[in-house]
Amino acid sequence: MENDVPDSLQLKSLVLRGTRFDPPLFLAPMANLTHSALRRLLADFGGYGALFTEMLSAKMILHENFTHSPWLKRRPHEGKVVYQLLVTDADKLPEIIAHLSGLQPDGLDLNCACSAPTIMQQHGGAALFEEPSRMAGIVRIMRRCYAGPLTVKIRLGRQRDDWRSRLMERIHILESEGVDALILHPRFLEEKLRRLARHDLYGEIAACTRLPLIANGDISGAEYVRMRPAQFDSVSGLMMGRHAIAQPWLFGQWRNPSLSVDLGEVVRRFCGYLADDFNPDKAMRRLKIWTPYFACNFVYGHTLFKAVQGAPDWERAVTRILEFLDTGPERRTSISVDGL
Template identity: 30%
Template sequence: MRLLLAPMEGLLDFPLRDILTRVGGYDHAVTEFARVSGTVLPRRYFHRISPELVSAGRTAAGTPVRVQLLGSEPARMADSAAVLVALGPAGVDLNFGCPAPTVNRHRGGAVLLDEPELLYRIAAAVRAVVPRGMPFSAKMRLGVRDTRRALECAQALVEGGVDELVVHARTKAEGYRPPAHWEWVGRIADVVPVPVAANGEIWCEADWRRCCAVSGTDDVMLGRGAVADPFLARRIRQAIPDEVATDPTWREQEWDELRPLLAHFWQLVRMRVAARHAPGRLKQWLGLLRRNYLPAQRLFDEIRLLRLPQEVDLVLVRHRIFPTPKALAA
């Protein structure tokens, strides 16, 4: 069994990756995508999206982090991958899963699933510069509008040299709407000779069990479910059933453990994000946490209309996220 932490553009970046891997349970994480377009990406760009590169490609908790590339030009992708490889990441990943219209309009992400031959050329070009000892994976969806070419796309990526696949079990057109078609992960796994992980619509331990049963794989990538429930991967590993995990007393204990992690997250965001954008990042995470934690709902309600980080600081003190105002300067 492997549990992987998903790349999520605009959400699961370095600060949140640091927090979730501190809680534990993940075999590896993947960065937000590095967009390769007209020029070769410089070293500083990769260091910005993956500060873990300065620590052998691992988070502070020791979780390996693969850096994800997105683009449609094989030669440019290979040239940027060569720059990345020289920095020593824990692995290289290719993005054929992003459904965002702005990305797809510029021939990136899931829209390329109509062109299996291009997927092969991209994978082969990048494989040529990624050393065999370095993990090389790709994430794909089931297709653009339908699943007719899903098997062909998976085979093209593997023939191009990818040695692991993650399948987000929906088409580009389906976006993030339920359900996820986990049975297709099994169909893909049947036709490729590499490990295949399932992704999509896994919010709790019961979802994980159903996904594994339907897909036939024990390898799962967690995305929004991990952000909404930071302890999900750890509970899956400990085989703690949902009826225990949803008990109010259990949730209160988890919130107590989460409180200092929220403080650390806020401090990381304050260091990395412009002041005017920082409150939005905390609201974004709390917006998902409130699915599982009542205190997150109360905290979200209090900061929802706040715009200044200093105003947010005071609310965090009142909610015992920070023990005292002096802790804000620590």
């Protein structure tokens, strides 16, 4: 393996149903962020095993055109792409998966982790995890209809005294339904991102399942993992979200710590990729969603944030970021994504 993870962490390539993810580093699914334009940007730096799409409403897939849909399209340059599905019921699921197969996904992931109120109200995400028999029925159909790697992204479930036994019950259901790996974001359903992820639980949970665990939550990069070998030595992969959005070169730098990054070039490319896929209004919206993350790289990042949020149109939004970079803004040595 090319990346710089110490051997003690045993981050060997992860093979699921014959598909090799090497290194076993993954971009987390993030709504409005992990679209093809951002994935192209990460792909320019490489260093990951697969990139996850943002969560895709399964029903929407039937009506989308693969060539034009900014949600579904992928380019060969992106490398391996795992499609994350938000499934709220089993209706038309075989047709949806058959249609999606046209994109040759490198894996499918079922979202059983999202606890946003709108998703919970639709009985999807973390709400689905709370209903084991409904979840089992959906996973059974996905497994029957899709022969490639099938993962499920989960949290710890509801915060109750018996959370451990409930979690293990659900994990064993996923095992018996033929899931290949679990992505574990170790926060309870009720917890926001402010509370630290409970990485110290991976060892205990990994010991109770034969499924490989992919760790997610608050992982900021190679150094973070290197400093906590006891927490991560039982996991088979690592997934990063906010930090990889803020620093699209994160995986590339993991592999090659001396990788130098031209921030102006990063912005120019990203804006070009957004303009390829979205009309100016939608591109500007995506740029405004990304800017708070990118702004974390700078001591006075709030100046950048404000300049872009207040931009009246796409051209001025792009110009304002480039002008900010031209001032040679002071960079943070370590970045925090708290509050995002």
